Amino acid sequence: MQPTLLILAAGMASRYGSLKQIQQFGPSGETIIDYSIYDAIRAGFGKIVFIIRENFAQEFKEIFEPKLKGRVATDYVYQEMDAFVGDHQVPADRTKPWGTAHAILCAKNAINEPFAVINADDFYGADAFVKMAAFLKGESTTDIYSVVGYELGKTISEHGSVSRGVCAVDGAGFLAEINERTKIYTDNGQIVYENGDGSKHPLAAETPVSMNFWGFDPSVFSLSQDLFNEFLDKNLSNPKAEFFIPIVADEFIRRGKGKVKVLPTSSQWFGVTYKEDAPGVQASLSELVAQGAYPNNLWK
Template identity: 45%
Template sequence: MTKQPVLVVMAAGMGSRYGGLKQIDPVGPNGQIIMDYSVFDACRAGFERVVFVIRPELRESFEQSIGRRMAQRLDVSYAYQTAGRLPEGCVPPAGRQKPLGTAHAVWCAREAVGDAPFAVINADDFYGAEAFSALYGYLKDARDDEKYRYCMVGYRLENTLTENGTVSRGVCRADADGNLASIVERTAIRRDADGVIRCEGGALAGDTPVSLNVWGFTPSFMDELTGMLRRFVAGGLRENPEKAELYLPFAVDELIRSGKASARVLTTAARWYGVTYREDKPSVQQAIASLTAQGVYPAVF
């Protein structure tokens, strides 16, 4: 019998583009933050445990402003992401302070997650209830067989843009069976004045499926990440000790290309809302106010 799926929330980001600790910036009508809505939707979907991946120095403030409130709905645990937390025998570059990427963040949660299937989300993105229902529905019955059986929620690119700057997205291609065939990171994505969506690689169709770091994994993924981190420390991190990061989409793509894993693409037409830039906050507040008025979310929870 598959164990109860766990929700992993990556909240250790610096928030450099936003200009502050955006994870705890209120956006709801009663002071709710984006994570409140993620946890609310996760609970409705069936999740009962959440692991927050944070920086150690944030533990006290995070628990006071977020953790204690979340603990009223779910079983809350913490995992800590630091540059020095690595597989046994691995040593980070001297002086490295910046976290080592989203794949490393997930690996840091391995002890808290245990041997349960788990979903992964960003702390500062509003994903909508459909994403959590799809994740839970997949993970509650997920089992590896001849391949690792993972999943991701794919959003329409046109539903994931901001008017206040560019974004980076994992552009996805699915095969005939609905599994992820490839994922390519595209940067500097924006909608130009002529309405065309462009990036550094050229124009992109609005209905292009993209990843917003909404993933579902079986326990096998943690073991694979251990080996990837060892190779990353010996390779990419040694070559670029100050800036190299191991990203979650790249880790999944490597396993797919090697034939070890598949990732079912769970599509959604939901609109993403996020605070990539400080100027995004008013539009997020307006969207949540509208959803509250429609009865999708209660004003107080």
């Protein structure tokens, strides 16, 4: 069975104001999502499921359907505030979506096979898709999930600090724990993370970090539903609280339900954390096209 790729794109309209402004980086106007989908199809993914907000579904489909028709199956899932909340009453002052793990939960009825999850606006590199597809086809079970581990030094922005899930990996290549570090940057040639108290701690360039490229068995949906209920019991009245994927991965390990395999990649990640990152992304893609890694026009 071919695995599915789930793309988290519900936050896009709020970031861009309108989808008409989705940034084009490739030589023929390709977005970062286009490259991810192209890499996924090449690696053997059979279906693409987009998580979006219903209020921009029409606009979104008009951009992606003409390119993908006949190439890969597509489906659309909506992340809305009242989805999967059960008996909980969503507070009137809540404007922020419930987070990335809630987004996955919203795809519960659209996915019945092993699947990967990525962010819409990160460039992950072909190698990561090849490794993830191989894992999902050959190793994925109800008690083994996975995450792609990038080398920290290949995920830093020159234009400010970044947030990364710093992975501790055991001797067998499984995730021991994942710590969200919200302020990582280069300081006098050394990568450091800063704590809330302002103290700085060095990190090696080869430290594995998660860029939200996860591999799951569909069993993750029932676990996510249970954890989301617990999350709402504790955080319903906190308008900023979010239910993130690492929370689910951590509890999966902590509760003895299984293990998360770290799939190391030497791929160079890039994305637009700051608008100053955009020219670099464009230059990197042009270079990959010049090297023959991608065609000049992905969908021609």
